[in-house]
Amino acid sequence: MHHIGKTRIPAIGFGTYPLQGSEAQQAVEMAIGLGYRHIDTAQMYGNEKAVGQALRSCGLALDEVMVTTKVDPSNMDPERFLPSVERSLEDLGIDSVDYLLLHWPSRERALGQTLELLAEARSRGYSQHIGVSNFTCAQLREAGRLLPGEIATNQVEFHPLIDQRPLQRLCREQGVILSAYCALARGAFMEDRTLQSIARVYGKSVAQVALRWIIQQGVAAIAMSTRLENARGNLDVFDFELSDDEMKAIGALRQAHRRLVSPAQWAPEWDGPAEGDKE
Numbered sequence: 001m002h003h004i005g006k007t008r009i010p011a012i013g014f015g016t017y018p019l020q021g022s023e024a025q026q027a028v029e030m031a032i033g034l035g036y037r038h039i040d041t042a043q044m045y046g047n048e049k050a051v052g053q054a055l056r057s058c059g060l061a062l063d064e065v066m067v068t069t070k071v072d073p074s075n076m077d078p079e080r081f082l083p084s085v086e087r088s089l090e091d092l093g094i095d096s097v098d099y100l101l102l103h104w105p106s107r108e109r110a111l112g113q114t115l116e117l118l119a120e121a122r123s124r125g126y127s128q129h130i131g132v133s134n135f136t137c138a139q140l141r142e143a144g145r146l147l148p149g150e151i152a153t154n155q156v157e158f159h160p161l162i163d164q165r166p167l168q169r170l171c172r173e174q175g176v177i178l179s180a181y182c183a184l185a186r187g188a189f190m191e192d193r194t195l196q197s198i199a200r201v202y203g204k205s206v207a208q209v210a211l212r213w214i215i216q217q218g219v220a221a222i223a224m225s226t227r228l229e230n231a232r233g234n235l236d237v238f239d240f241e242l243s244d245d246e247m248k249a250i251g252a253l254r255q256a257h258r259r260l261v262s263p264a265q266w267a268p269e270w271d272g273p274a275e276g277d278k279e
């Protein structure tokens with residue numbers, strides 16, 4: 001497995017939304033069996049117990065598989081934050097996660113307050129690293145100012161159909177790992193001709209080419225699959241390299257700027273593409 005950034009997050013992680021109960025457990029067991037070493041969950045997904053069961057039954061030492069979980073927006077207040085993290089750890093059956101993230105920027109609580117709680121969770125040993133998710137450039141800049149050097153990652157929607165270049169540049173500047181969720185755009189680009197023709201060149205699938213495009217930019221990808229063949233294929237992206245021209249050709253698809261995840265109750269005012277980036 002290849003790793004990204006100074007906290008060495010696996011280049012390809014396994015997502016668990018919207019899997020529940022035994023389906024979630026079986027999918028995570030399958031993923032670990034295939035070689036995935038990073039499992040992404042969240043309080044909101046309601047599957048931390050199932051993920052915990054899989055971690056215990058997979059036959060590996062608990063510290064061999066990295067785990068990310070995320071604090072739900074409803075747990076951002078000081079009375080609920082740390083107890084919610086304690087509950088997550090109990091459900092997962094581990095003393096500490098590798099990455100603890102704020103799932104969405106809070107609308108009710110000041111960023112300084114939620115970051116302080118996040119940092120406190122880390123000081124208590126509840127997490128090795130801390131980070132955020134769905135933060136815009138302005139919010140990430142502010143987080144970097146409030147907790148310099150401490151934000152390990154910003155997990156955001158990232159795939160060939162969305163233009164996240166402003167955020168990507170900021171992450172690079174700040175030494176923050178950009179983590180890509182919906183890395184496969186939930187299947188939205190499978191019929192794309194550019195991706196299909198590049199896939200043919202390497203004898204790879206469209207999904208593999210898209211994942212390769214992501215990790216070749218130093219972005220950590222998270223993909224979910226319940227199917228053995230897909231989950232195995234999504235991990236098999238380390239034996240080929242896209243040329244500069246192919247990277248550019250796939251990059252041009254970003255013009256579509258299709259965002260799949262933007263829940264009205266939590267979504268911030270998203271960054272648009274930068275003027276200078278328009279192709």
Ligand SMILES: NC(=O)c1ccc[n+]([C@@H]2O[C@H](COP(=O)([O-])OP(=O)(O)OC[C@H]3O[C@@H](n4cnc5c(N)ncnc54)[C@H](OP(=O)(O)O)[C@@H]3O)[C@@H](O)[C@H]2O)c1
Pocket residue numbers: 014015016017018040041103133134155156180181182183184185186187205207208222223224225226227229230231233234261
């Ligand atoms: N931080 C956040 O706010 C946030 C938001 C959304 C998601 N996430 C995380 O990111 C993870 C991934 O995102 P996602 O699950 O929404 O979307 P995704 O990974 O882009 O897409 C998952 C879908 O793609 C299909 N698929 C997987 N591999 C495939 C392949 N090789 N060929 C064709 N189809 C394939 C899967 O179907 P099969 O099961 O049939 O293979 C599944 O329906 C989530 O599970 C979650 O952990 C985080």
